[in-house]
Amino acid sequence: MSNSNTTELTTTQIVQNSLKKRYRAERRFKAFGIASVCVGVFALLILFTEIISKGVGAFTQTYVQLELKLDNDVLGIDDVSNPDAFMQANYTKVIRNALKEQFPTVKKRRDRRALYGMVSVGASYKLQAVITKNPDLIGTTQKFWVIADDDLDTYYKSLSDAEPFTGRMNDKQQAWVQTWVDNNQIKRKFNTTLFTAGDSSEPELAGILGALVGSLLTLSVTLILSFPIGVAAAVYLEEYAKRNKITDFIEVNINNLAAVPSVIFGLLGLAIFLNFFGMPRSIPLVGGLVLTLMTLPTIIISSRAAIKAVPPSIREAALGMGASKMQMILHHVIPLAMPGMLTGAIIGLAQALGETAPLLMIGMVAFIVDVPTGITDSATVLPVQIFLWADSPERAFVERTSAAIMVLLVFLISMNGIAIWLRKRLERRW
Amino acid sequence: MSLSVLLVFIVAVVLAAFIIGKTRALKVSAFQGGAKTLNSLPYYYGMLTALWTGIPAIILLILWQMFDRTIIDNLVIQYLPSDVQNMDGEQLGLVMNQVYTLVGGQQVGDVAPYIEQAAAKVSKLYRMSEWLQTSLITLAMIIGAFVVYKRIHPEMKARNHIELFFKYSLLGCACIAIITTLGIVFSVLFESIMFFQKVPVSEFLFGTQWSPQMAIRKDQVGSSGSFGAVPLFVGTMLIAFIALIVAVPTGLMSAIYLAEYAPKKIRSIFKPLLEILAGIPTVVYGFFAALTVAPFIRDLAYSLGINEYISVSSESALAAGLVMGVMIIPFVSSLSDDVINAVPQSLRDGALGLGATKSEVVKQVVIPAALPGIVGGVLLAASRAIGETMIVVMAAGMAANLTANPLDSVTTVTVQIVTLLVGDQEFDSPKTLAAFALGLMLFIVTLALNYIALHVVKKYREQYD
Numbered sequence: 009m010s011n012s013n014t015t016e017l018t019t020t021q022i023v024q025n026s027l028k029k030r031y032r033a034e035r036r037f038k039a040f041g042i043a044s045v046c047v048g049v050f051a052l053l054i055l056f057t058e059i060i061s062k063g064v065g066a067f068t069q070t071y072v073q074l075e076l077k078l079d080n081d082v083l084g085i086d087d088v089s090n091p092d093a094f095m096q097a098n099y100t101k102v103i104r105n106a107l108k109e110q111f112p113t114v115k116k117r118r119d120r121r122a123l124y125g126m127v128s129v130g131a132s133y134k135l136q137a138v139i140t141k142n143p144d145l146i147g148t149t150q151k152f153w154v155i156a157d158d159d160l161d162t163y164y165k166s167l168s169d170a171e172p173f174t175g176r177m178n179d180k181q182q183a184w185v186q187t188w189v190d191n192n193q194i195k196r197k198f199n200t201t202l203f204t205a206g207d208s209s210e211p212e213l214a215g216i217l218g219a220l221v222g223s224l225l226t227l228s229v230t231l232i233l234s235f236p237i238g239v240a241a242a243v244y245l246e247e248y249a250k251r252n253k254i255t256d257f258i259e260v261n262i263n264n265l266a267a268v269p270s271v272i273f274g275l276l277g278l279a280i281f282l283n284f285f286g287m288p289r290s291i292p293l294v295g296g297l298v299l300t301l302m303t304l305p306t307i308i309i310s311s312r313a314a315i316k317a318v319p320p321s322i323r324e325a326a327l328g329m330g331a332s333k334m335q336m337i338l339h340h341v342i343p344l345a346m347p348g349m350l351t352g353a354i355i356g357l358a359q360a361l362g363e364t365a366p367l368l369m370i371g372m373v374a375f376i377v378d379v380p381t382g383i384t385d386s387a388t389v390l391p392v393q394i395f396l397w398a399d400s401p402e403r404a405f406v407e408r409t410s411a412a413i414m415v416l417l418v419f420l421i422s423m424n425g426i427a428i429w430l431r432k433r434l435e436r437r438w
Numbered sequence: 439m440s441l442s443v444l445l446v447f448i449v450a451v452v453l454a455a456f457i458i459g460k461t462r463a464l465k466v467s468a469f470q471g472g473a474k475t476l477n478s479l480p481y482y483y484g485m486l487t488a489l490w491t492g493i494p495a496i497i498l499l500i501l502w503q504m505f506d507r508t509i510i511d512n513l514v515i516q517y518l519p520s521d522v523q524n525m526d527g528e529q530l531g532l533v534m535n536q537v538y539t540l541v542g543g544q545q546v547g548d549v550a551p552y553i554e555q556a557a558a559k560v561s562k563l564y565r566m567s568e569w570l571q572t573s574l575i576t577l578a579m580i581i582g583a584f585v586v587y588k589r590i591h592p593e594m595k596a597r598n599h600i601e602l603f604f605k606y607s608l609l610g611c612a613c614i615a616i617i618t619t620l621g622i623v624f625s626v627l628f629e630s631i632m633f634f635q636k637v638p639v640s641e642f643l644f645g646t647q648w649s650p651q652m653a654i655r656k657d658q659v660g661s662s663g664s665f666g667a668v669p670l671f672v673g674t675m676l677i678a679f680i681a682l683i684v685a686v687p688t689g690l691m692s693a694i695y696l697a698e699y700a701p702k703k704i705r706s707i708f709k710p711l712l713e714i715l716a717g718i719p720t721v722v723y724g725f726f727a728a729l730t731v732a733p734f735i736r737d738l739a740y741s742l743g744i745n746e747y748i749s750v751s752s753e754s755a756l757a758a759g760l761v762m763g764v765m766i767i768p769f770v771s772s773l774s775d776d777v778i779n780a781v782p783q784s785l786r787d788g789a790l791g792l793g794a795t796k797s798e799v800v801k802q803v804v805i806p807a808a809l810p811g812i813v814g815g816v817l818l819a820a821s822r823a824i825g826e827t828m829i830v831v832m833a834a835g836m837a838a839n840l841t842a843n844p845l846d847s848v849t850t851v852t853v854q855i856v857t858l859l860v861g862d863q864e865f866d867s868p869k870t871l872a873a874f875a876l877g878l879m880l881f882i883v884t885l886a887l888n889y890i891a892l893h894v895v896k897k898y899r900e901q902y903d
Contacts, residue, residue, distance in 0.1 A: 023793070030795050030798070031795065033795070033797055033798075034795045034797045036797075037796075037801075038796075040691050040695075041692065041694055041695025041699055043691075044687070044691035045692040045708050045712070047688050047692075048688060048715060048764070048767050048768070049708065049711055051715065051767075054730075055723075055726055058726060058730050059722070059725075059726070236611075237611045237614060238611075240607065240608045240612070241608070241611040241614065241615065243608055244605075244609050248605055248608060249612075258612050258615055258616060261616050261618075261619045263892075264619065264885060264888060265618055267821060267822075267884060267885075267888045268622065268825075268881065268884060268885075269821075269822075269824070269825025269826070269852070269880060269884055270827065271825065271827045271855055271856065271877070271880070272622055272626070272877055272880060272881055272884075273622075274855075275622070275625060275626055275855070275859075275873070276622045276625050278625075278859060279625030279628075279629060279874070280621050280625055301614075301618045301621075304614065304615065305615070308615070332597060332601055333601060334600065334601050334604045361719075362718070362719025362721070364720065364721045364827075364828050365720075365827035365828055368856055368860050369855075369856065369859050369860070373860055391719050391721040392721075394721050394722070394725065395724070395831075398721075398724070398725045399832075409725060416719065416722070417718070417722070420718075420719070421717075424717060
C-alpha cells in the first residue's frame with residue numbers, strides 16, 4: 009500500500025486528471041443554457057422588429073394634391089337645398105378632369121385608365137363630404153389633397169429604398185409620380201382611415217375600427233358572463249364543496265377544459281349555439297358565449313388560488329362574530345380575494361382577445377364593412393381581421409396587417425401590464 | 439312591450455318587491471318589539487320576496503323567447519293553402535322566410551296573396567304574443583310576491599332560504615364546466631356518428647386519400663370525395679414533432695439555466711421576456727410564419743440546391759413547426775421551472791458536497807428527480823402543438839400530401855376542421871360532418887395526452903418531506 013506504484017493512481021489524482029474535462033463539460037452546459045435563453049429572446053426580437061418594420065408604414069397614407077375645378081356643369085348639383093343632389097353629383101369626373109389637365113399628353117385609353125387609377129375610389133366620397141358641408145365651394149377652384157390608390161401608396165413609400173417596389177405601377181405611372189414629387193404635390197399624412205373605418209376591399213380605405221368595436225363587444229359579453237360565473241364556481245369549490253365524487257368530477261372537468269384546443273370550442277359553438285339553438289352567425293353574442301366557455305377554466309383556477317390565499321383566521325373571525333356563511337363569503341373572503349380574481353380575469357380576457365380559431369368557425373370571418381353597434385350585429389374581431397388581411401394578395405394589406413397586429417399587441421401588453429400592476433398594488437401578504 | 443322595456447320593467451318590479459318585503463317584515467315585527475324579534479335581518483325578507491318575484495318571471499321570459507317563433511310558425515302554417523302546407527320542409531322554410539321579410543317590411547315586388555295574408559297573421563300573432571307575454575309575466579311576479587308577502591312572519595327563517603339559494607346557485611355555476619364538457623362530447627359525437635354512417639370508420643382511420651370535395655352534379659369528375667385521414671394525421675405529427683424538437687431542448691435548458699445558474703437579476707429580466715412569447719396571439723405567429731419564416735426557408739433551400747433532390751414548397755411544414763416550437767418554448771420552460779424548483783435544495787447540497795460540479799448536479803440529481811414533471815410537461819406541450827390551429831392554417835397549407843419531407847406543404851387535422859367549416863355549410867353533407875369526426879379525434883387525443891401527463895406526474899412524483 010505504501011509502495012507507490014506508478015501505474016496505479018490515487019482517487020485524488022483521478023479526480024485531478026478528470027477535472028479539466030469536467031470543467032469543460034460544466035462550461036459547455038452553461039453555454040447551452042445561455043444559448044437556449046438567447047434563442048427565445050432572439051425569436052421575440054425578430055418577431056417584434058419584423059412586425060414593427062413592416063407595419064410602421066401603415067400609419068401614414070399617401071395623398072396627392074390636385075387642383076380641382078368644382079364646376080357645377082361637371083358636378084351637376086342643380087338644387088343646393090336638396091341633399092340627394094349632393095349624393096348624385098359626379099365627383100369622380102371632377103377628379104379625373106384635374107388629372108387630365110395636369111397630364112394633357114395622356115391620350116390613349118389604357119394610359120388614361122392607368123392615370124385615373126392612381127387616385128383611390130375613396131377620393132370622391134371625401135370630396136362629396138367636403139362639398140356637402142360647404143356648398144359655397146361650388147364654382148371655385150380648390151387645391152385639394154386626395155387619397156392615393158394603394159399601388160401608388162406602396163410605391164411612394166418605397167421610393168427612398170435602393171430598389172423601389174413597383175408592383176403594378178408601369179413606367180408611365182412612375183413618371184407621373186416623379187412629376188408630382190418634383191412639384192411637391194405628393195406627401196404622406198397620418199393615416200386616420202386606419203382608425204376610423206371598417207373593413208374595405210381597397211387597402212387605402214380599410215380600417216380596424218369595425219374589428220376593434222367587434223372585439224370590444226365580444227369581450228364585454230365574455231367579461232359579463234365569465235367573471236361572475238367563474239368566481240361563483242371557485243367560491244363553491246373552495247368554500248362549500250365537500251370532497252366527494254361530484255366535486256372531483258367538476259374538478260377533473262375544469263382541468264380538462266383548460267387543456268382542450270380552442271378549435272374544439274368552435275365546434276361546440278357551431279353545433280350547439282348555431283345549429284341547435286339557431287342563433288345567427290357572426291354576431292358578438294355567440295362569439296362572447298364561446299369565449300366565455302373557453303376562458304372559464306382560467307378564471308376559475310386563478311380565482312380558486314386567490315380564495316385559497318385568504319387565511320382561515322379571517323373566516324373564523326367572521327363566523328365567530330356571528331356572520332352567516334354567505335355573509336362571511338360576501339363581506340370578507342371575496343373582497344380580500346378580489347385583486348387575485350381580477351388579475352386572473354384580465355389574463356383570461358387577454359387570452360380571449362387574441363383567440364381566432366373558434367371565432368372562425370362561428371362565422372365571424374365575414375367581410376363586414378359597417379362598424380357594429382350592438383351584440384347582435386354582424387361583426388368581426390381584431391385577430392380575425394388580421395387573419396383576413398394576411399390572406400389578401402395586395403401588398404398594401406401586409407403593412408396594414410402588421411399595423412393591426414401592433415394595435416392588438418398594444419392592447420394585450422397593456423392588459424397584462426394592468427394585471428401585473430393590480431397584483432403588485434393590491435396584493436396582500438398575510 | 440319590447441324585450442328591453444320588459445327587462446327594465448321586471449327589474450323595477452323586483453326592486454319594488456324587495457322594498458315591500460322588507461317593510462312588511464318590519465311591520466309584522468312591530469307588534470312584538472321591532473326588528474330584534476325577527477329571525478333574520480329585515481333585508482333577507484326583502485331578498486326572499488325579490489327572488490320569488492324575479493325568478494319565475496325570468497324563467498317564463500326565457501321559455502317564451504325560445505319557443506314563440508316555433509309556435510307562431512306552426513299556427514301560421516295551418517292557415518296557408520293546403521298545397522303549400524304539403525310542401526317539404528325546405529320549401530316551406532322558404533315560404534316562411536318570404537312571410538317574415540314581408541313582416542319586416544323589406545319585401546320588394548309582388549308576392550302571392552296567401553303570403554300577404556300569412557304576413558298579416560304573423561304580425562297579429564306577434565302583437566298578441568307580446569301582449570300575452572307581458573301580462574303573464576306580470577301575473578307571475580304578482581303571484582310570487584304575494585305568496586311570500588303573506589308568509590312573512592317573525593319566525594320565518596328567511597336567511598336560511600337565501601343561504602340555501604346562494605349555495606345552489608354557486609353549485610350551478612360550478613356545474614357549467616360539466617355541461618360544457620358534455621356539450622363538447624355530444625356535439626362532436628353526434629355529428630361523427632352521422633359521418634361514420636356515410637363513411638366507414640376504417641376508411642377514415644386508415645385511408646390515405648383525403649379530398650373532401652363533394653361533387654355538385656352526379657357525373658362530375660372525381661365526384662366521390664374520399665375521406666382517408668392518414669395524410670392529416672401524418673402532417674399533424676410531422677409539424678408537432680418539429681415543434682417539440684425546437685421547444686423541448688430550448689425550453690428545458692432555459693429553465694435549467696434560469697433556475698440553477700442565472701443570478702437573480704438576470705432571472706427577473708429574462709423569465710418575463712420569455713413569457714411574453716406565450717402571450718402573443720397565435721394569429722400573429724401565423725402571420726410571422728407565413729410571411730417571414732416560410733419564404734426564408736424556401737429561399738435558403740433553393741440557394742442550397744435542396745430543391746433538386748426533394749420538393750420544396752413555399753408553405754412548408756418546417757416553417758409552421760419552427761414557429762410553433764418558438765410559441766411553446768415558454769410553455770415547456772415554465773412547466774419545467776416549476777418542477778425543477780420543487781426539487782429540494784438538500785439534494786443539490788448533498789451532491790455538491792460530494793464534489794460534483796453544478797452541471798453534474800443538474801444532470802444526475804435534479805433532472806432525474808424532476809423527470810416525471812418534465813415528461814408531463816412535454817406531453818402537455820405535445821397536446822398543445824397538436825391542437826394549435828392558426829399557425830398551421832396560415833403557414834402549413836391545404837394540400838393533403840402524405841410525406842415526411844419537412845420542406846413540403848402538409849395539412850393538419852385542425853387546418854381541415856377550419857377549412858371545412860368556414861363559410862356556409864349544410865349539416866348533412868359528409869364534408870361538414872368530416873370536420874366533426876376530425877374534431878372528435880383531436881379531442882380524444884388531446885384528452886388522452888393530458889390524462890397520461892397528469893397520471894405520469896402523479897404516479898412517479900417523489901415525495902420529499
